[in-house]
Amino acid sequence: MATAVQIVERENYLNSNYGIKSWLLTTDHKRIAVLYLISITAMFWLGGFFAMMIRLELLTPAGDLVSSDTYNKLFTMHGIIMVFFFLIPSVPAVLGNFLVPLMVGAKDLAFPRVNLLSWYLYMAGAITALTAMVTGGVDTGWTFYTPFSTTYSNTHVIGAAIGIFIAGFSSILTGLNFIVTIHRMRAPGMTWRRLPLFCWSNYAAAVIMVLGTPVIAITLLLVALERAFNIGVFNPQLGGDPLLFQHLFWFYSHPAVYIMILPGMGVISEIVCCFSRKRAFGYEFIALASIAIAVLGFLVWAHHMFVAGISVYAALVFSLLSYLVAIPSAVKVFNWTATMYKGSISYNTPMLYAFGFIGLFTVGGLTGIFLSSLGLDVHVHDTYFVIAHFHYVMVGGMVMAYMAGLHFWWPKITGKMYPEAWAKLSALLVFVGFNTTFFPLFILGYMGSPRRYHAYPPEFQVLNVLSTAGASILAVGYVLPMIYFVWSLRYGADAGPNPWNATGLEWMTSSPPPTHNFDETPVVTWEAYDYEHQPQEEITVGH
Amino acid sequence: MAERAEHNEETGSVGHIAPAKLYVAIWAVLMVLTLTTVLVSMVDIGPMNIVVALVIATIKGTLVVLFFMHLRYSPKLTMATVIAAVFWLFLLLSLTMTDYLTRAWSTYPGH
Numbered sequence: 167m168a169t170a171v172q173i174v175e176r177e178n179y180l181n182s183n184y185g186i187k188s189w190l191l192t193t194d195h196k197r198i199a200v201l202y203l204i205s206i207t208a209m210f211w212l213g214g215f216f217a218m219m220i221r222l223e224l225l226t227p228a229g230d231l232v233s234s235d236t237y238n239k240l241f242t243m244h245g246i247i248m249v250f251f252f253l254i255p256s257v258p259a260v261l262g263n264f265l266v267p268l269m270v271g272a273k274d275l276a277f278p279r280v281n282l283l284s285w286y287l288y289m290a291g292a293i294t295a296l297t298a299m300v301t302g303g304v305d306t307g308w309t310f311y312t313p314f315s316t317t318y319s320n321t322h323v324i325g326a327a328i329g330i331f332i333a334g335f336s337s338i339l340t341g342l343n344f345i346v347t348i349h350r351m352r353a354p355g356m357t358w359r360r361l362p363l364f365c366w367s368n369y370a371a372a373v374i375m376v377l378g379t380p381v382i383a384i385t386l387l388l389v390a391l392e393r394a395f396n397i398g399v400f401n402p403q404l405g406g407d408p409l410l411f412q413h414l415f416w417f418y419s420h421p422a423v424y425i426m427i428l429p430g431m432g433v434i435s436e437i438v439c440c441f442s443r444k445r446a447f448g449y450e451f452i453a454l455a456s457i458a459i460a461v462l463g464f465l466v467w468a469h470h471m472f473v474a475g476i477s478v479y480a481a482l483v484f485s486l487l488s489y490l491v492a493i494p495s496a497v498k499v500f501n502w503t504a505t506m507y508k509g510s511i512s513y514n515t516p517m518l519y520a521f522g523f524i525g526l527f528t529v530g531g532l533t534g535i536f537l538s539s540l541g542l543d544v545h546v547h548d549t550y551f552v553i554a555h556f557h558y559v560m561v562g563g564m565v566m567a568y569m570a571g572l573h574f575w576w577p578k579i580t581g582k583m584y585p586e587a588w589a590k591l592s593a594l595l596v597f598v599g600f601n602t603t604f605f606p607l608f609i610l611g612y613m614g615s616p617r618r619y620h621a622y623p624p625e626f627q628v629l630n631v632l633s634t635a636g637a638s639i640l641a642v643g644y645v646l647p648m649i650y651f652v653w654s655l656r657y658g659a660d661a662g663p664n665p666w667n668a669t670g671l672e673w674m675t676s677s678p679p680p681t682h683n684f685d686e687t688p689v690v691t692w693e694a695y696d697y698e699h700q701p702q703e704e705i706t707v708g709h
Numbered sequence: 710m711a712e713r714a715e716h717n718e719e720t721g722s723v724g725h726i727a728p729a730k731l732y733v734a735i736w737a738v739l740m741v742l743t744l745t746t747v748l749v750s751m752v753d754i755g756p757m758n759i760v761v762a763l764v765i766a767t768i769k770g771t772l773v774v775l776f777f778m779h780l781r782y783s784p785k786l787t788m789a790t791v792i793a794a795v796f797w798l799f800l801l802l803s804l805t806m807t808d809y810l811t812r813a814w815s816t817y818p819g820h
């Protein structure tokens with residue numbers, strides 16, 4: 167069934183005005199989302215380049231491709247770029263910026279200029295950090311542990327730290343904007359109980375951004391101050407405590423892993439409901455689980471410090487609390503599967519990615535529980551097991567969700583369809599490549615191979631070769647979408663307002679949406695995901 | 710006060726004009742507290758020095774936020790935000806202290 171073939175090109179946010187200035191000075195949340203999309207994509211490729219260098223070095227046991235110093239810099243820059251400049255802004259700043267106002271039925275975010283400012287801060291932070299990298303690099307690991315980053319540092323720690331400090335403000339401003347928008351700008355009838363789960367999870371992530379980010383910003387500032395002016399905060403010789411750094415760092419950085427996963431969970435909730443044609447099973451539970459994760463996520467940070475010399479009694483408390491985080495995470499996984507139960511499922515690309523997310527996030531989350539147990543962590547801490555754990559959640563989870571979301575909302579963002587067959591192929595490649603890259607690392611870590619070395623004993627080579635081979639497949643899986651997304655801008659079929667026949671206000675306006683989103687303010691009289699009461703139409707594209 | 714907050718929520722206005730006298734009074738209290746901090750720092754009361762200094766600083770901060778920053782006349786959402794921030798600071802400090810206060814308890818006799 168052909169929905170609304172557009173004959174005259176309607177005015178939309180992309181064609182309303184042209185020229186570089188109209189983009190760089192825009193306050194339209196949709197254009198800012200596109201600015202973010204382009205910027206973080208560049209960062210993703212840069213971070214990916216460093217990752218490939220790491221994997222190539224690890225192809226052979228000898229440290230032959232790069233020196234150990236260079237290797238330290240490679241994994242540090244990989245981590246900093248991927249965490250602070252790609253993953254944290256990925257879903258919130260791109261999809262969230264684009265969709266939150268549309269989903270709540272608003273014309274824009276609450277503070278459009280602040281939104282633009284957040285992109286400039288992001289760019290300023292990125293350029294500062296990149297300058298530090300180009301002029302010599304950083305070798306402390308993305309975690310900046312003292313005393314690597316203070317007493318014994320010989321690299322550009324201050325530059326990188328200031329870059330992250332600045333980017334931190336961009337994330338605070340985005341979070342603030344989401345909180346105020348969701349509280350104050352919902353369309354008439356859009357009650358909290360009718361709010362799409364994507365908004366709930368971005369709301370939860372926004373709370374973490376606003377409450378947590380100042381702590382990392384100040385902590386990095388303290389490192390810079392200690393280095394520049396010898397003020398004793400972390401250095402015992404000056405009366406400081408090195409473990410204090412880890413406390414402060416993880417007070418933000420553990421919750422930050424939830425900044426990196428919660429918005430992804432929101433994407434998955436939208437997609438699972440749409441492609442199962444069902445309302446969300448346990449809507450309230452999914453929504454409140456997001457809030458529970460945001461709060462509990464602040465109470466577990468010292469599980470990164472079990473072997474660092476903290477009090478065993480504190481470790482006990484943190485171990486127990488870490489187990490608790492698994493509960494709301496599991497609530498979500500069970501609810502997604504229950505939503506699919508007896509649904510009429512179609513296997514379009516977004517759904518394939520969502521399947522990948524659910525499986526891989528579960529593996530990542532469960533191995534998190536392994537790591538939270540005090541005894542086991544002594545064995546696997548700082549081994550490849552930890553690397554595998556967090557890549558399962560961050561890449562298997564969040565990057566998958568981001569890809570799922572990009573495919574799902576690409577028709578809305580650009581008005582064009584991507585080529586479904588190629589997209590399915592890429593989803594498959596990503597899934598296979600991902601597991602081939604990272605599953606061997608669980609085994610390597612379990613056998614005791616430590617992370618962050620450029621050489622390793624020869625008996626570990628087979629698994630490492632497997633991992634490098636997997637990384638090449640994964641890379642192809644990521645390059646493909648890059649190509650066909652760009653291709654679709656010109657050659658893609660017109661998407662029409664609602665190609666997936668999805669519920670949600672964002673689908674009720676044209677694609678791409680007009681600058682002011684809606685011709686008239688929508689009035690909501692239905693719950694989210696009212697698929698059962700919708701005419702049972704087929705999804706119109708992609709068969 | 711609740712009434713006022715509601716009113717604000719409706720009009721979306723944040724403006725509130727408090728009598729100038731109030732501001733002067735708060736300013737005077739802040740100055741007295743500052744003086745107290747300075748004076749207390751000159752007598753040695755051991756670990757209590759830091760406690761007193763922090764308590765006074767907290768009171769001053771509260772006054773500034775409540776009156777100079779108009780929190781007292783702000784919508785509930787703003788209050789909730791400030792309370793959350795203070796509560797989160799409490800989480801940071803208290804859970805960190807679970808480490809610092811118990812690190813010295815030894816698990817094995819003789820350690």
Ligand code: HEM
Pocket residue numbers: 309423424426427469470488489491492495530531532533534535537538539543546547548552555556559560563564
């Ligand atoms: C079910 C919830 C989770 C639990 C219980 C958990 C637990 C843990 C534990 C105990 C560690 C420390 C291991 C060690 O260093 O010895 C760890 C490391 C890590 N986790 Fe998780 N985790 C969970 C979910 C996540 C999620 C959702 C993400 C990201 C999206 C994530 C990202 C990380 C990262 C990046 C590290 C390593 C940091 C580093 O040392 O470089 N975790 N996790």
Ligand SMILES: [Cu+2]
Pocket residue numbers: 419420423466467469470
């Ligand atoms: Cu953690």
